[in-house]
Amino acid sequence: MGAIEDVDALLPSDEVLANEAYLVARGVRPLALIDRQVPAGETRAIRYRTRLERAAQGSPEAVAFVVVTRAAPGSVIGGYAAHGWVIDLLKWALSPEVPGARSHEILGLLLGYSPQEIADHQERYRGMWDLAGGPAGSGWDTQAPMTEVSP
Helix, strand or coil: CCHHHHHHHHCCCHHHHHHHHHHHHCCCCCEEEEEEEEECCHHHHHHHHHHHHHHCCCCCCCEEEEEEECCCCCEEEEEEECCHHHHHHHHHHCCCCCCHHHHHHHHHHHCCCCHHHHHHHHHHCCCCECCCCCECCCCCCCCCCEEEEEC
């Protein structure tokens, strides 16, 4: 299977992607992460971003992006942001200079959760944070900085 087919098989349908872009473009939340990791490589990253852009044609206010992260070695993740600074804030929030708990609070706000929902979540899961600074078993390594591939 080639790089293009790899990406197409791993990503959700264009309808799902379009809905995520629509929610960001309409201000429901500043960030949507597509919960798919795609094997890294320039061709795959370009295809990933192309799919995101194509699906978001009805919501031009949503900025499609793809980033490489050490949290998932050899993979890229992507999504939509309301503005370029949202992508910058996401990358900073996941950098080693931000403590794990603060990283998750910032990520929660970017994904559209209210401060009260985040506080309730923290209270409910107090003591369940793993050594990497994330929820136990989450797979998020909040100490791994992200490196931008695009926009």
